[in-house]
Ligand SMILES: Nc1ncnc2c1ncn2[C@@H]1O[C@H](COP(=O)(O)OP(=O)(O)O)[C@@H](O)[C@H]1O
């Protein structure tokens with residue numbers, strides 16, 4: 388489907404919008420509001436369409452770990468975990484959409500478990516027409532998706548990460564650019580907390596293998612393998628992608644306008 392306007396994809400990392408490092412099931416409402424305001428400001432300067440995908444933080448990862456449902460859902464307790472995890476991430480999505488709407492944006496939550504089927508933890512089919520149709524209703528309407536539990540042909544049900552949703556959507560829709568907000572300024576060549584580590588400005592074919600080798604998982608509980616899992620999803624994309632710190636002043640605003648932002652550019 389061709390869109391009336393340029394289509395951008397934005398990921399709001401669970402690490403940025405929740406108290407993930409404290410493993411506390413609470414949204415960082417200020418961060419969500421700040422993101423909404425930057426989107427609003429950017430929409431006034433330039434016309435574009437946007438799809439937002441947010442991560443789960445402890446709203447998802449903690450329950451998936453507690454119920455042992457990372458590798459499938461079979462027994463009765465795991466079914467309880469499936470239901471609780473889904474309800475919990477849906478709750479976070481409601482918080483995000485309420486704040487976005489309070490700030491004057493027009494959000495429409497789309498439940499991934501109702502349009503995605505996986506096979507062995509990989510997206511097999513995704514009814515993206517439900518999302519594209521929303522953009523056709525109004526190009527300023529923002530579909531909001533999130534990391535969720537979905538049906539899995541081989542495992543009963545499994546986790547679909549926000550990163551995997553972004554990667555799939557970027558590959559299958561005519562998105563021009565992908566903006567991945569997280570809690571670090573990008574991909575480092577070592578542990579980001581180590582002062583000797585350097586931010587990798589650009590990942591392209593020449594340093595891809597080296598970059599992947601230097602990337603760790605997450606210090607917080609992240610059942611989708613933190614930065615390494617993110618990078619593995621993003622290298623599949625083939626679309627210009629920026630990984631940046633969502634809490635950095637004006638970073639999202641500038642990125643939406645195509646201006647330079649500190650972060651890691653992926654150009655493959
Ligand atoms: N080389 C690295 N560069 C950047 N981040 C890294 C690296 N190695 C491990 N990480 C960890 O990855 C985390 C970001 O991934 P993740 O927790 O999954 O974020 P999100 O919730 O935004 O998906 C960072 O907070 C950091 O702890």
Ligand SMILES: [Mg+2]
Nearest residue numbers: 442609611613
């Ligand atoms: Mg993650």
